[in-house]
Amino acid sequence: MSMNFQPDQLQTMIVEAVDAVAPTSGIVGVAPVSCGAFIYDGFDFDFCQSLPGCAPAVASGIKRVRPKALVFTYQNGMDLAAAGISEVIHAANRGENISVIYADNGSCGLDCTEESRIKICELLSSLNNPVYITRVVATDKDNKAAIKSIKNAFKLQQENRGFSFVEILLVSSDDESKETKALMEELPSKVFVDKYGVEKA
Amino acid sequence: MPKRLMKGCEALAQAAILAGCRYYFGSPVAQQTELSAYLSKHLPLVGGTYVQAADEISAINMVYGAAAAGAKVMTSGSSTGMSLKQEGISGIAASELPCVIVNTMCGGSVAGASCPAQADYWQATRGGTHGDYRNIVFAPCSVQEMTDMTIAGFNYADRFRTPVLILADSIVSQMMEPVELPKLPLDYDIDSKKWALGLPGTNKHNKNVCASTFTVQDELEEHNWHLYQKYQVIAKHFTEEDKDLAIEEYMCDDAEIVLVGYGIIARLLKTVVEKCRKRGVKAGLARPKVLWPFPTQAFKKLAQNTEKFMVIEMSCGQLVEDVKMAVNGAKPVYFFGRTGGAVPSDFEIFNEVSKLVCLD
Amino acid sequence: MSSTVERVILAGFSGHGIFFMGNTLAEAGMRAGKNVSLVPSYSSKPKGGLINCALLISEKEIASPMITVPDTVIAMNRTSVNKFNQKIKGGGMLMYNSSLIDRQEFRDDIRLVEIPSTEIAAELGEPKTANMVMAGAYAKFSKLVTVEEIENSIRFLLKDENKDVIELNIESVKKGYDYVEEKKYMFGRYVHSVFRV
Numbered sequence: 001m002s003m004n005f006q007p008d009q010l011q012t013m014i015v016e017a018v019d020a021v022a023p024t025s026g027i028v029g030v031a032p033v034s035c036g037a038f039i040y041d042g043f044d045f046d047f048c049q050s051l052p053g054c055a056p057a058v059a060s061g062i063k064r065v066r067p068k069a070l071v072f073t074y075q076n077g078m079d080l081a082a083a084g085i086s087e088v089i090h091a092a093n094r095g096e097n098i099s100v101i102y103a104d105n106g107s108c109g110l111d112c113t114e115e116s117r118i119k120i121c122e123l124l125s126s127l128n129n130p131v132y133i134t135r136v137v138a139t140d141k142d143n144k145a146a147i148k149s150i151k152n153a154f155k156l157q158q159e160n161r162g163f164s165f166v167e168i169l170l171v172s173s174d175d176e177s178k179e180t181k182a183l184m185e186e187l188p189s190k191v192f193v194d195k196y197g198v199e200k201a
Numbered sequence: 202m203p204k205r206l207m208k209g210c211e212a213l214a215q216a217a218i219l220a221g222c223r224y225y226f227g228s229p230v231a232q233q234t235e236l237s238a239y240l241s242k243h244l245p246l247v248g249g250t251y252v253q254a255a256d257e258i259s260a261i262n263m264v265y266g267a268a269a270a271g272a273k274v275m276t277s278g279s280s281t282g283m284s285l286k287q288e289g290i291s292g293i294a295a296s297e298l299p300c301v302i303v304n305t306m307c308g309g310s311v312a313g314a315s316c317p318a319q320a321d322y323w324q325a326t327r328g329g330t331h332g333d334y335r336n337i338v339f340a341p342c343s344v345q346e347m348t349d350m351t352i353a354g355f356n357y358a359d360r361f362r363t364p365v366l367i368l369a370d371s372i373v374s375q376m377m378e379p380v381e382l383p384k385l386p387l388d389y390d391i392d393s394k395k396w397a398l399g400l401p402g403t404n405k406h407n408k409n410v411c412a413s414t415f416t417v418q419d420e421l422e423e424h425n426w427h428l429y430q431k432y433q434v435i436a437k438h439f440t441e442e443d444k445d446l447a448i449e450e451y452m453c454d455d456a457e458i459v460l461v462g463y464g465i466i467a468r469l470l471k472t473v474v475e476k477c478r479k480r481g482v483k484a485g486l487a488r489p490k491v492l493w494p495f496p497t498q499a500f501k502k503l504a505q506n507t508e509k510f511m512v513i514e515m516s517c518g519q520l521v522e523d524v525k526m527a528v529n530g531a532k533p534v535y536f537f538g539r540t541g542g543a544v545p546s547d548f549e550i551f552n553e554v555s556k557l558v559c560l561d
Numbered sequence: 562m563s564s565t566v567e568r569v570i571l572a573g574f575s576g577h578g579i580f581f582m583g584n585t586l587a588e589a590g591m592r593a594g595k596n597v598s599l600v601p602s603y604s605s606k607p608k609g610g611l612i613n614c615a616l617l618i619s620e621k622e623i624a625s626p627m628i629t630v631p632d633t634v635i636a637m638n639r640t641s642v643n644k645f646n647q648k649i650k651g652g653g654m655l656m657y658n659s660s661l662i663d664r665q666e667f668r669d670d671i672r673l674v675e676i677p678s679t680e681i682a683a684e685l686g687e688p689k690t691a692n693m694v695m696a697g698a699y700a701k702f703s704k705l706v707t708v709e710e711i712e713n714s715i716r717f718l719l720k721d722e723n724k725d726v727i728e729l730n731i732e733s734v735k736k737g738y739d740y741v742e743e744k745k746y747m748f749g750r751y752v753h754s755v756f757r758v
Contacts, residue, residue: 026399028270037414046398048269048411051292054262057254061266061274064224064250065391066399069270087262090255206588206597376626377584377599379591471624546629 010103010168011042013143014074017150018045021158026069028062030055032079036103039074053084056091059098070154072099081118088120088165095129095162099153102167104135104187117186121167125192132156132164133193137184139173145189152198161196204379209344209369210236210277212380213303214243216348217275219382220355221389222301223249224274226263228256232279232305232371257282261289261302268298269411271397273355273389277303279371280321287330290364294334295413295428299358301351302336303367305374308515308542316542317371319464322519325368326493333425335432338366338492340463344378346490352383353446361435368492370515372465372544436494448496449488450503452478456485458558459503461524462513463489465544470513472547473554482558489520500527510534511557513550515543565620567705568628570645572613573637573658575603578692581718582635583614585696588714589706590618598626611640618705633702635695637678638662656698658691674698674741681736690733697737708738 018027027045031037033052040047050058055073063071080088080102088100102120121135132153138146146168153164169187171180191199207215210233217225217240225244229237237253244251254260260276267274278286283304293300304325308318328334337357339350347369354365392400398409415421439447449467452474453459460470467488477484487503487510489496504510509532512521521536528534537553539545569586573579583599590597596619604610615628634645636657646668649655654672660679667673678694693715700708712731719727 025401028399030266033414037412038416040408040410040412044408046400046409046411048266048398049292049296049414050265051262051288054258054265054289057259057262058266058269060252061224061226061263061268062270062399063266064252064263065267065270065272065274068401069399071399086255087259090259094252204591206584206591206599372600372626375601377587377597377601378623378626379597465626468623469625469627475624544627546627547625548629 008042009138009140009143010074010170011039013138013147013150013168014072014101015043016147017154018070020147020151021070021154023070023154023158026066028059028066028069028071030059030062030071030073032073032075033083034076034078036074036076036079053079053082053087055079055084056087056096056098056100059100060091060094060096063096063098067097070157072101072154072157074101074103076103077105081120085118085120089124089127092124092130092163092165093127095131097157097160097162099150099157099164099166101150101153102165103170104167105170117183119187121165121192124165129163130165130193131162131195132198134165134191134199135167135169135187135189137169137171137189139171141173156196156198159196204381206377207344207380208235208375208377209341209347210303210305210374211239212344212382213347213351213367213369213374214239215382216351217301217355218243218247218249219385220273220352221385222273222275222355223247224267224272225249225276226252226254226260226267226274227276227278228253228260230277230279230282232307233277233303233374236277236303236374257285258289261286261293264300264302265289265293265296265298268293268300269296269398271391271394271400273299273359275301275303277305279305280307280318283321283324283329287324290336291328291330291332291334292413293364294328294336295332295424296411297362297428297431298411299355299362299364301354301358301365301367303369306368306370308540317465317515317544318540318542319370319466319515320519320540321368322492322514322516325366326495326523334428335493336364336366337361337435337494338368340368340490340492341373342464342467342488343373344376344380347373348380348382350490352385361431363431363435368464370464432494439491439494440496440498444499447489447491447494448499449486449490450499451486451488453485453487453503453507455483456506457483457508458554459485459487459507459510460513460550460554461487461489461510461520463492463520466513466515469545469547469550473550476547476551477554482555484554492520495523495527497527500524501529501531504528504531508532509557511554512536513545514538515545516540567618567633567703568631569616569618569633569635569699570613570628570631571616571635572611572641572645575610575612577612577637578689579612579614579637582692582696583616585693585711585714585718586616586618586699586706588718589710592710592713593706595619595705596621596623598623600626611644613641613645618703620705633699635699636662637691637695642667654702656695656702658695660691674702676737676740678737681740682733685729685732685736687729690730693730693733694737694740697734698741699737700734701738701741708734
């Protein structure tokens with residue numbers, strides 16, 4: 001399976017979404033552990049590293065102190081779906097006013113070597129407090145849907161609506177293998193929770 | 202200002218509010234439940250935020266975030282919770298963020314028991330987890346000190362950009378004593394720290410990054426030496442400028458035997474010293490108030506005038522090692538300890554002391 | 562040791578209001594300008610567990626807030642008497658709730674004071690204020706706190722409660738004080754100098 005992790009591409013998406021919502025009072029991103037920890041090099045706003053899986057808790061702390069700032073976490077499978085699965089669930093359950101961007105490449109566990117696919121969106125949508133949960137596919141050619149979802153999440157945060165979660169399934173556009181198709185069937189792209197109807201607007 | 206009768210941990214909570222702390226992340230745990238309860242009631246009254254975190258790891262990471270955003274922030278836990286928090290504390294120390302962490306020690310490992318103990322000395326004074334770092338550690342022995350040290354703790358945390366630990370035990374935390382709360386100006390400006398994250402404005406091209414991970418070896422070494430130098434400055438500060446804050450000496454001038462203990466044990470030792478003096482034994486008390494940086498110089502000086510030291514702890518012997526290192530073989534250092542929640546009585550300690558004195 | 566320190570252990574079941582009694586007496590001591598300390602110790606049971614408080618009231622600065630040999634034990638139940646009876650200083654005092662504890666072979670080198678506090682409190686309408694009856698009785702013997710100060714501390718500590726509760730508590734304190742004054746209960750051979758005769 002050729003599932004490329006494309007950090008520069010993800011950065012482009014986040015930057016585009018940030019520019020689109022044009023925050024005026026501070027932007028803070030929270031990075032995961034491992035290679036993703038250095039994602040801040042590609043941004044020109046504040047960034048905070050965090051401990052394994054704890055980005056949602058760190059973001060909660062920042063957001064409580066800086067309620068006007070745009071606070072988001074960027075996490076990968078190892079960080080969000082393994083070490084920090086409880087953090088994201090509790091942040092979602094508290095309805096913390098942050099956005100979580102989950103870059104999923106179909107694996108989790110330390111070093112992303114475990115092929116167990118934990119359906120985080122499905123898990124989180126059973127909670128009462130999240131206002132926006134969606135899963136989108138992004139390829140190196142088409143990332144419009146992903147940008148739109150991130151934008152929606154940021155907008156909701158700016159309106160003080162609460163917890164938003166965007167899972168981005170990263171797929172290479174020339175990948176037509178069976179495994180990838182099976183994965184995309186298993187992890188369907190859809191909007192799980194949309195309390196304020198931002199998807200249609 | 203008239204005195205108020207307050208519980209140790211409630212006085213600590215009120216002192217935190219007075220010191221400008223507006224954020225608390227943690228959960229009520231035995232031995233310091235009242236701390237959380239007090240803050241959950243009083244923080245919202247001053248516009249603060251109290252979040253009962255789902256677990257200790259969550260709590261310390263919220264502290265990490267809030268401290269990175271420039272707030273004065275606090276969390277607390279009993280021994281078990283502290284162990285869970287250690288990774289976060291290492292991150293906070295390495296990222297040079299200020300915060301105050303309260304540990305009311307309880308006995309034993311793992312879940313332990315809700316009983317007084319001083320078994321976390323090593324964990325507190327040796328950093329606590331992986332990485333080359335230290336935390337400033339205060340050891341209060343009375344409700345008044347719980348107040349004063351918390352206020353001092355917030356100041357030192359901000360001044361040196363480092364976590365400050367208040368190492369209390371369940372007796373100091375639970376006991377009630379009259380306490381005088383100072384009047385402090387409430388003008389802490391949350392935007393005053395220029396390194397903080399999420400400062401108002403678009404902050405484009407002027408970004409602050411809060412990081413402690415380095416992939417380049419040279420950078421990491423440079424960072425570690427930078428931290429080390431900071432710790433040297435802190436150590437120097439407590440040996441030269443704030444000497445009185447670091448150690449309390451009681452009747453040590455002509456003492457033949459100096460009893461050493463911190464926290465609630467030091468209060469017992471004071472009674473023992475009085476007992477000894479009444480019976481003609483020249484005893485004194487040295488109580489380290491700051492456990493890291495350890496008042497090494499003060500102990501070196503004491504070693505010149507006294508004949509022996511005796512360290513009394515509610516553990517199997519942790520502080521005793523620091524005393525031995527400070528005394529450096531100049532005089533013998535004896536040890537007496539009770540552990541697992543047992544508090545030695547003043548009679549028990551007196552017996553041990555008289556055994557030592559009779560040996561000669 | 563010196564006559565200016567009182568080491569008191571208050572003991573009973575949780576639910577007996579042991580901690581509140583300690584808090585009231587400590588507050589009263591503080592209001593009287595004394596040094597005080599109060600160390601509670603309780604089991605994890607919410608109701609029915611044993612609880613005791615070590616209360617020190619002193620003219621001098623308090624060194625150790627812990628008590629090994631109490632001058633006075635105020636016991637609300639039998640278990641507490643068993644636990645602390647042997648520890649009381651010779652010439653000290655054991656004050657116990659005789660509504661719940663039968664008179665029996667206690668030590669003869671301490672002063673025994675029986676107060677049927679639960680009955681007295683029940684007469685006033687609420688057996689729960691037995692702790693305050695004890696506090697009032699204790700004030701009769703103590704050199705360091707007075708009934709007026711206890712009254713003031715109750716008003717302060719219960720300031721959020723309604724008026725009836727406050728008055729009931731104060732009434733109980735006074736009843737306890739009067740009871741000792743009328744009965745002049747004193748068994749045992751020695752009268753220790755800590756207490757007023």
